[in-house]
Amino acid sequence: MIAANQTSATTADIKRINPLVPMKAKVTKIIEETPDVKTFYISKEENGQMVVPFHTEPGQLAMLSLPGVGEAMFSATDAPDHLQLSIKKVGMLTNELHEIVPGQTVGIRGPYGNGFPMERIKGKNVLFIGGGIGLAPVRTAVRYCVDHRDDYGKLHLIYGSRSPADLVFQYDLFETWPALGDFKVSVTVDRGDDSWKGNVGFVPAYLEELKPDPDNSVCIICGPPIMIKFTLGILDKLGFTAENVITTLEMRMKCGIGKCGRCNIGSCFVCLDGPVFSLAEMKKMPNEY
Numbered sequence: 001m002i003a004a005n006q007t008s009a010t011t012a013d014i015k016r017i018n019p020l021v022p023m024k025a026k027v028t029k030i031i032e033e034t035p036d037v038k039t040f041y042i043s044k045e046e047n048g049q050m051v052v053p054f055h056t057e058p059g060q061l062a063m064l065s066l067p068g069v070g071e072a073m074f075s076a077t078d079a080p081d082h083l084q085l086s087i088k089k090v091g092m093l094t095n096e097l098h099e100i101v102p103g104q105t106v107g108i109r110g111p112y113g114n115g116f117p118m119e120r121i122k123g124k125n126v127l128f129i130g131g132g133i134g135l136a137p138v139r140t141a142v143r144y145c146v147d148h149r150d151d152y153g154k155l156h157l158i159y160g161s162r163s164p165a166d167l168v169f170q171y172d173l174f175e176t177w178p179a180l181g182d183f184k185v186s187v188t189v190d191r192g193d194d195s196w197k198g199n200v201g202f203v204p205a206y207l208e209e210l211k212p213d214p215d216n217s218v219c220i221i222c223g224p225p226i227m228i229k230f231t232l233g234i235l236d237k238l239g240f241t242a243e244n245v246i247t248t249l250e251m252r253m254k255c256g257i258g259k260c261g262r263c264n265i266g267s268c269f270v271c272l273d274g275p276v277f278s279l280a281e282m283k284k285m286p287n288e289y
Contacts, residue, residue: 022107057115058140065107125153131223242280
């Protein structure tokens with residue numbers, strides 16, 4: 001309720017009344033990852049300082065909006081003074097986002113979703129598998145495991161993209177993570193070029209070739225549906241159990257708070273109960289997904 005002696009509602013008042021109202025924030029930095037993927041650093045002003053709008057756990061989401069254009073959900077990573085969203089051009093909103101420059105005002109709300117079960121998988125080896133921009137949510141779990149290195153066993157990332165030019169977060173793939181020494185990074189592309197010296201082939205085939213050990217291991221996977229479909233078959237063949245295969249369902253989320261009914265699968269709301277699910281949980285879902 002708004003106090004009787006107040007002449008106007010504060011931002012906090014408005015958000016309590018309508019949780020769909022975004023807060024104003026600014027894009028402070030933009031990194032061009034590939035020709036069609038950019039990473040946006042987003043902060044809000046508070047007491048004269050630029051701070052992170054809200055904190056997220058690995059795998060959680062944020063809703064980003066451009067006034068007069070639209071709003072959509074993206075995987076988010078937070079840092080001391082900003083949220084980081086990596087966005088691929090796929091439609092009107094994302095095309096417009098790729099045209100903005102640092103200093104632009106945007107709308108932001110969140111965090112949403114359950115995130116990866118980082119506590120539950122403590123003590124296990126973690127195999128990360130990503131395809132294309134699907135590395136964005138996987139990267140949040142990677143960064144968590146790196147920051148809490150003593151809590152996890154062996155770390156191995158298998159990542160693939162269509163071509164060398166489409167590889168996102170190349171500074172992490174080829175510099176930051178390999179420099180850690182105890183983190184195996186395996187990169188493949190569907191089609192190489194004259195400069196590419198790495199593996200050429202699809203992610204599922206590369207996974208089958210590498211044969212990671214399923215013993216005491218969990219796999220976190222995100223990427224194009226066709227990649228996930230065939231990767232799940234290989235993981236099963238290698239011996240990974242359905243309980244230890246974890247993926248994200250990020251489709252069809254519209255409001256983020258379980259009100260619009262766009263992301264429900266049976267009685268489950270992806271925006272509230274997900275977007276992270278184990279394969280065992282997904283097998284119990286209706287066939288409508």
